[in-house]
Amino acid sequence: MKSISAVVLSLLAVAAPVSAQQRVFPLYTEALPVCAVGTIVNLGDIDPLVMQAIEVDRRDTGGLFVYSGSPEYALEPAITYQDSFRAGDTVRVYVYHANRAPIPLRFSIVLEPLSGPAAVDKINNVITTPSRDYFGIGRLSAFIQLCRPTPPQPLRLNVDGPTILDKDLDAMVAIPGKPEFLIHTIHEFRVVSGAVRMSVVGVEADADTIQRLPSLKIADRDKNHDRATVNGLTREITAKAPYRTSDGPRHLRLQDGVGDPWMTGRDATLDREQNYRGAYGVVFKMKFRLESPDGRHVALLLNPRAGALTGAVVEESLWKTQTGGLKTVRSASHAPSIGQGLIKEKTEGVVLGKWNPAITPEVTVYWTPPATSSTPVEMILVPYTAP
Template identity: 25%
Template sequence: MTKLKNVISSLILGVSVMPLFAQTLQPGSNKAILQTQQGSIVALPGFLTEKIKQIDYQKIILPGPQFIISDDPEYIRLPEAIALKEAVVPGAVRLYVYNVNGIKEPVKMDRKIVAMLKNTGKKPMHVRMLKYSSQKPSLNYFQIGKQGLADYFASNGSEEIRTVAPGKYISIDERLDKNVVKYDELVHGFYEFVIDQPGEVSVVQADPKMSSVAAAEKIKHIVPFGHANAGRGIFGVSNYKVVNPQSIDTKDGVVQLMLADGVKDPWVEGKESHSGKVSKLAGNYGVMYEVELKWKSTDGKGLALVTWNSRSSDNQWCGGMAASMVVSEGKFPAGIIQLPKDELITKKAPEAILIQVFKPSGNGEEQTLKLTYSPPGASCLPTPLIFIPVDLK
């Protein structure tokens, strides 16, 4: 998400005016796709472009948790400061922490960045973790982004119930309490939990020697809201279902699904409570897309799914892309796949990452392929999902 505002501006200026056209593979690319392992990079020379015909889709808001993101500021420049503070009501909460120790004046110094939950109700609060993903602070933002998503998808939560007395704080992620965050290191946490009392979620930067509860109680300064990076605040939309009214047919050629582009798929809106301003979640990071696409093969071909770094030439921050997804069964088993799985990132065309190859039914009947997608942290958007008819023989 670093320097995301620069990426988004170029994205909106670029995508909304591009004509779309049919695209075909060059000789040898069909064979290259079939010889590539799931999650690995395949070279598709002369093929990758944002101008590929887009799938017409419908986006349905699904019931989901209150969603909070902390990425404004991304770099916390004050030694002791609150980067986010939002009130939550009883029920499910999703929290995405994406903050960096940005202290370099008067000197670079070690910090801790912690996520805290306060019981603002009158009765004891009970907390249970539904999804948990916590990464060790690192300068390797791409690895953190894709591993964080993969861990979130794989998490089954915990049966442990924690109790918080009225007016008291607990750490949402006790691992963060123990981490020492050096200058420029990213703290990345992705959580979903349920509470039964009203509460307050905060993200605090403090001296590593200070207890997290003491920091939450002592530190009062909230960094002003700047409408920068992905953003911060609380959002009522956290989950979408994506369906296509018209089935993909392999005989019609290559098509792409473009999510989180800020144009066809606008950013979700919420509120930043400290300023009282409307907040846009630029990039829809942390939003979950349950994709169910109908497809058929009236010409006997299979359907390969690839993605690529379509923003590699935008600026210095877009030189790589790394993601994670959940994909239904095809040539490869269903499950979570890191993209790419055997390298840190994909860089630029002609590199694509093979996600799955879906097999046609014996009689050409309609099938449904399924994906769980969330925009990958640290990568520039959009990350197009391209469906390519391939000859499996």
Template identity: 25%
Template sequence: MRRASLFAAGIFVGCMLGESQAQVLKPGQGEVILGARQGNVVELPGFLTEKIPFIDYEKVVLPGPQYIISDDPEYIRDPEAMALKEAVNPGSVRLYVYNVNGIKEPKEIDRKITAVIKNTGKSDMHIRMMKYSSQKPSSNYFQIGKQGLADYFASQGEEKIRTVKPGQVIAIDEQLEKNIVKYNELVHGFYEFVVDQPGEIAVVQTAPSTPGPEAFKKMKAVVSSRHSNAGRGLFGVSNYKVTANAVFDTKNGAAQIMLADGKQDPWIIGRDASTGQQARLAGNYGVMYDIELKWKSSDGKGLALLTWNSRSSDNKWCNGMAASMIVSQGLFKEGIVKLPSDRLTTKGAPEAIVVQVFPPAKDGGENTIRMTYSPPGASCLPTPLIFVPVDLK
């Protein structure tokens, strides 16, 4: 997730750019969009630009779980190391594990990267997994990031309730205990669970033969931050409600919702227990955005939702983008969409991804588009959501 740290944080809410101007499709490009399958890449030469007008929106913090992310250091260089340790209160918890086996000196060795929880309360802790995504370790970071989000969105959790005795330590995800992580492979785990006792959560790297709970008991200190990755710590924001401030009208041309750019949508702030200092989550990875846009069609046109890798020319880390999101029904059914669905990544302009196409209301009234978005791990940010009028006739 180091790519997100390349963009400076801002302090203002989304607004219309002064230099923006109406952006319309070139002749024949509407047909290209309508001829594509959902999630497919299309080429739109001369259309994609960062100067497409912004849609002004209101962003409200929603009640949500305590949020912990482990991504600093992203590459764990010590054979036996604790990358994160945070205390949680009884209630819901979201945990995002994004760490890589970085051992190459004096030689590359296999490791285990796992997450554990200790019951620090005085009574039995009961833990139930509500949603989760656990990927096989891989050096294909784009695939893990895209599939990890898709699996999280699709997860129905577990009915099983585990009991943890006071002072006991257990693995949060038993699959991580079984995985062997080779050098440069990423461990990507995304979990949401509830506990009824205070606890302590840690992410550790250890030998494949050593149980995570045993390794945790032997470790005292958390490894130092490298300050070049997304971040680590406990954060107070886990869910946002994003609502467009005005009804979008297709007669006004294309416009975009910009999220996870560090400017219109600033990075969330938390605290790293290992240092006692403020932490900034560059990228807002793991934060869930519930987005709503009301729209109408004064000119009878439909509305296509596109996204693209808008920072592909900025630096070497932005050569690909892969994501997943949930979008409401249009010409394609409602549900999870892998972006892109016909290849691993999209590179940059003139490539765009067709997320959904919405027909206008039959009576000329308003329709509502709903989306669930979370910044995709391993990809360069932001991932603009562009709404483009298209002629469906």
């Protein structure tokens, strides 16, 4: 994998269109010994539906996750999501709305104090400009979310009255048009004292957000997309036993609602229970121990099962040193790499990592599905012979 600093330089690169004639990928058995992380390969005879599953333990950790993505297409100024939080709550808000209104819209997050003044620490954000390239900004957002460190000092906001959480988001305008411009941002904050009501809103481009808020109604959700507050910013998945190359390919399915359950919470705007299907914006932290009794190496492949995918991956490998100790090596990549287009077909896999178990006995892989992608997906561990 490339270093994080090296990959950051590629964020300004523009992915070249990939035509149907160009979408011929090498067979994984031929590609894995020589290919880079981020490469799309042909799975050949690998079929996760008839493959033995990796047995894992799962737990959701962290704070509260808010997904404001329904209605996905905003038809008019409105409140798209609203919930309340109290001191001690850490909240990550994923704003995902496209402007289908006949007028330019701005989207914003407003915090209002409940029962007296409150204090909020703004921890981090992922801001991309409104775009018609949904997969492009999904890929970029995932990379920034996984790779950018949390600032050492959060920004303190005193919430004595209605307060804009992020002025950069509040200033962005999504103009009308076809295809629609998408607002795709992620914001994280912590309530330090008091309690606040949070509203995600869409307003006219020339409106004062705070003055407009009291007159906005709550938008109806659409039937195909979720909005919810759920417990957990990270889903930690740990394999119960080491993966052995002599066992052949093994798979781990994510976000099918069965083997990997939906995150559960509530739609606070309707005060009802709600599943969060897809867990978009949630970080999947997957930990594997690796063994190679036959001397082969291991690759981790991401395989789509419901449509196109793009995103990023961060990998932490535990390496054996020459002195017999262990050190952690962290690296990041686009998945797929820029220039390859999207991974689309059930017969395709993108390489998320490659390891030699004799040197790297343990790996932790961080991956997050942008809301522009489709789930479920398969994670497949595959043995291969190194050159």
